[in-house]
Amino acid sequence: MSPFIHIQGVSKTFKEKEILNEVTFSLKKGEILSLVGASGSGKSTFLRILSGLESATKGKVLIDGNDISSTKPQNRPIGMVFQQPLLFPHMNVLENVMYGLEMRGKKKRENKRKAKDYIQRVGLGEVMHHYPFELSGGQQQRVSLIRSLILKPKLLLLDEPFSSLDLQLRRELRQWVLNVFKEEGTTVLFVTHDRDEAYEVGDRVAVLHEGRFLQAGTPEEIYYRPGSSFVASFMSDGLILSPRQFIHASHLSISASGQNLPYPKWKGKIQQKLFVAGTNIHEIWVEELKQKLHLPLEWESSHGTVWLYAEEENIQTFQNEE
Incomplete structure (x- = not known):
């Protein structure tokens, strides 16, 4: 059985500088992979290539057996959530969540029903008609997440979505996110520089260093059996x-x-x-x-x-x- 997500030999060179070097890995449907790396390791470039915002020098991106390497960003079955929520300030919560469905041209009544259902499920029913400036940081990020999830992406990319939140809120939101992903069966690539966050969220963890995957495995494998001195210093004790x-x-x-x-x-x-x-x-x-x-x-x-x-x-x- 072929993997649901398969990244095959993705490399990126910019002005003769190697940013990514033969990145290869696979994901099962519904699996969460935490991708960890220090600043400058190539994490952001890799996400941009997967989302279609940047092209790889070589390599392929296959989702459910289909090569999407040349597919335009708007046509890729991929959702992305950034460090900042990036909500439309002139739209309330309901309108923000409905936006992607509206762009697909579906019936407005059905879009509204579905959006309301998602909003209620994540505990934001009381602020459904509030605007982004009236929400807390955690509420804004939840809206951003369900705006992506409602479109049922085959792969969801999370680019350090909790980094701007305080410690207690990060913990609460991480647990909430995990529950939602498991309920939805969402396949996720979760990017973070926080070791503990990577271990808590990921079914597997991959360590990216200077554009290469040094090691990928379960949290227990990475923590107790690091494969190199860098992984040991970065991910273990x-x-x-x-x-x-x-x-x-x-x-x-x-x-x-x-x-x-x-x-x-x-x-x-x-x-x-x-x-x-x-x-x-x-x-x-x-x-x-x-x-x-x-x-x-x-x-x-x-x-x-x-x-x-x-x-x-x-x-x-x-x-x-x-």
């Missing part, structure tokens, strides 16, 4: 021992004394104590490796010094380095 070796934080043990400990071991200095979700987490600086990590401690160190040690069999060796 632990110590990078060398460009090819890594030990995950879950395999590190802590002692107040460095005596009679197995090798390898590393001396750490407690820099500060944090209280995270009901747990005392300590920020520890390992001078030998020039790295810091966060670990829970059940006791206080009188000198602010601890020793980290591990079993050699728990050290992971990267097969391929970026």
Whole structure:
């Protein structure tokens, strides 16, 4: 059975600079892929190519078996939600949600019924006739999302849609979005630079670095078994021992004394104590490796010094380095 979404060898070169290099992956129908990358990794260019706003130097974009690489943006079965809601300020919520349906020339009565149904489902019934300036940031982004969802896109692209919201609102909206996507069976490419957000939203996570996919897998695979030192530093917790070796934080043990400990071991200095979700987490600086990590401690160190040690069999060796 062929994949629902298949991106095949997409590359982009601009003025001899390589922006994307042979990006290839597939998505099942209803699957959510979180795409994570630092600024300049090629995320925005990739989204523009998928949406048709920019053309690839080479490669194909196939949706449900159809090559849409040469299809105009307005004719692609793709929806897109940006960092800012981009609502029409002269239209109220109902009119904004109906807009795409109206452009397709369907019956106005049916459009209004469908739009009202979506608005009620997402808890915005009381503000249906309000204008964007009368809405909170979270309400505006919900309107933007259902305006795309009501058109039943085969692929929905989300470009860091929560980045302008405060932390609590981001958490609430993420959960709401997940529930809506699962109810609708929407296939989603969710772009973010936030590691925790990527893990929470995605069925799978892909790491984009300097225009290449370094690794793609389930959140558990990426977090516990990163495939390179970059993925380890960007998406996991632990110590990078060398460009090819890594030990995950879950395999590190802590002692107040460095005596009679197995090798390898590393001396750490407690820099500060944090209280995270009901747990005392300590920020520890390992001078030998020039790295810091966060670990829970059940006791206080009188000198602010601890020793980290591990079993050699728990050290992971990267097969391929970026």
